[in-house]
Amino acid sequence: MDMSPYCKHFRSLGCNLYSIACKCVVLVIIALVVRAVLLPTYSSFNGTEQNKLLLVSNLSFSTLSGSTNFGIRKDKFLEVPQIVWGLNNQKIAFARACLTARLMKRTLLMPSLSASLFYKEFELLKPISFDKVFKFDKFNSLCDGYVQLGQYSDLKNQTGMFELQKGSGRRWTPERDLDQLKQHSKGPYDEHETIQIVGKNPFLWHDHWPVKDYAKVFECLVLVDEIMKEANKVVSRIREIGAEQVRSKSESDENSLLVEPVPYVAVHMRIELDWMIHCKNLERRLNITEICSSKEEIMERVGNIVGLKTPAVVYLAVADSLLQDPSILNGWKEGLVPFEKKKLGFDARYKKFPYLIQSAIDYEVCLRADMFVGNSFSTFSSLIALDRTQKLIKMGVNSSCGVDVRWPTYAYNILGESKGAQKWMTNMSGSSLEAISYGSNQISYMEQMTTMRIWYNKGKGQSRVVVRTKLHGIGCGYAEAKR
Numbered sequence: 001m002d003m004s005p006y007c008k009h010f011r012s013l014g015c016n017l018y019s020i021a022c023k024c025v026v027l028v029i030i031a032l033v034v035r036a037v038l039l040p041t042y043s044s045f046n047g048t049e050q051n052k053l054l055l056v057s058n059l060s061f062s063t064l065s066g067s068t069n070f071g072i073r074k075d076k077f078l079e080v081p082q083i084v085w086g087l088n089n090q091k092i093a094f095a096r097a098c099l100t101a102r103l104m105k106r107t108l109l110m111p112s113l114s115a116s117l118f119y120k121e122f123e124l125l126k127p128i129s130f131d132k133v134f135k136f137d138k139f140n141s142l143c144d145g146y147v148q149l150g151q152y153s154d155l156k157n158q159t160g161m162f163e164l165q166k167g168s169g170r171r172w173t174p175e176r177d178l179d180q181l182k183q184h185s186k187g188p189y190d191e192h193e194t195i196q197i198v199g200k201n202p203f204l205w206h207d208h209w210p211v212k213d214y215a216k217v218f219e220c221l222v223l224v225d226e227i228m229k230e231a232n233k234v235v236s237r238i239r240e241i242g243a244e245q246v247r248s249k250s251e252s253d254e255n256s257l258l259v260e261p262v263p264y265v266a267v268h269m270r271i272e273l274d275w276m277i278h279c280k281n282l283e284r285r286l287n288i289t290e291i292c293s294s295k296e297e298i299m300e301r302v303g304n305i306v307g308l309k310t311p312a313v314v315y316l317a318v319a320d321s322l323l324q325d326p327s328i329l330n331g332w333k334e335g336l337v338p339f340e341k342k343k344l345g346f347d348a349r350y351k352k353f354p355y356l357i358q359s360a361i362d363y364e365v366c367l368r369a370d371m372f373v374g375n376s377f378s379t380f381s382s383l384i385a386l387d388r389t390q391k392l393i394k395m396g397v398n399s400s401c402g403v404d405v406r407w408p409t410y411a412y413n414i415l416g417e418s419k420g421a422q423k424w425m426t427n428m429s430g431s432s433l434e435a436i437s438y439g440s441n442q443i444s445y446m447e448q449m450t451t452m453r454i455w456y457n458k459g460k461g462q463s464r465v466v467v468r469t470k471l472h473g474i475g476c477g478y479a480e481a482k483r
Helices: 004-013 020-067 087-103 136-142 174-183 187-191 211-219 225-252 273-286 295-303 320-324 355-367 379-394 434-438
Strands: 077-079 107-109 112-114 127-129 161-165 194-198 264-268 312-317 336-339 371-374 409-415 421-423 448-458 461-471
Touching: 077 087, 087 107, 087 112, 087 174, 087 211, 087 355, 087 379, 211 379, 225 264, 225 312, 225 336, 225 355, 264 295, 264 355, 264 379, 295 371, 295 409, 312 355, 355 371, 355 379, 371 379, 379 409, 379 434
Parallel strands: 077 107, 077 194, 161 194, 264 312, 264 371, 312 336, 371 409
Antiparallel strands: 112 127, 409 421, 448 461
């Protein structure tokens, strides 16, 4: 910097232009001028804009953490009551407990499941550890950053346990429930190493999460190897029977060239006595007629499914009480060959396991079927439909309308095309899991926009009016509701 213009004014004061003192004085004056000119702007940025920048930075981190680790702490835990009822009720209850722990930024202590099926005799419930059914490490690996499971051996017991009593009754609204969880996620409550929720089974807790959040948890549930091996044996036997059907057909028809493997259709057949009593009561209460289905109706609607190729093996997932009823194997459409676990020769193998494991084997067999047909008011069927919908979405299929999709799913309790079962894809944009937890007959509703163009003359030119009309209930399944 040329200091001559500044220093010449100091000559009259006896200041030497090249002296060190003069240079220092000049630098001080320059600094004061720069500070006076730029201070308002700098202060404004430092006070307001800098705060805004910090706020945006924090917001970005918060958003990022929501999609990665969400701040799940491995030294703070949540404990829930024993999870009970059927396999899929337990899966939903477990997922709800996981999402509750996520909301509170805590690790969920590995809960006990129930090996037996009792609804009222709680003293008869046989607890079974989560890791006897699902892979613990695999769950944490797949759900890493979203939810976390912990062992009781992880506890240090330094701050004690806080008991959180869940509210109940009509006055205990979803809003009050959510507020309770948020309040106990901060302040003095959050200092406790473990918060223990006592009261109702988690399946009965208020639902605060969309379907997609539950689906993320379900995807992390992988059956242990022992159960998977049993399911593999059942599926292999079904495939063998299909191959036998191919050979039999080829031998009886000299002109037939069957090269494709015979598909197998899994049917979750709900016609046992306790189900029929339940569904009839539900139909009366909801004033609808599409919940219960007779044996004959199921057979007819499965047989009328458009595009179902024969021969096909039909695996019947039924309650044990129906295994003694030979009529469930009679009356099927020609080309459909029905089997249940007894006819397959697996009845004795199934009986080695408790109810929960038997149900898990059946679930896996139905999930892998080329086609699945169930009841949309059954939790078992609904979760299989959700799992299969997830598979289709990963393949880029978001609707079954006019598409010959792989792994098609149908609901026999709802009348579909050509008097067959209705196509079924889970609405993944649902705001809660209610339709899956308690059933719905709105499985084939889809919003579609059609465009009608009306041309008319206006003066010398031609104008166009576009009228858009929504069509509902077009008979296709959906994965994502269109808006």
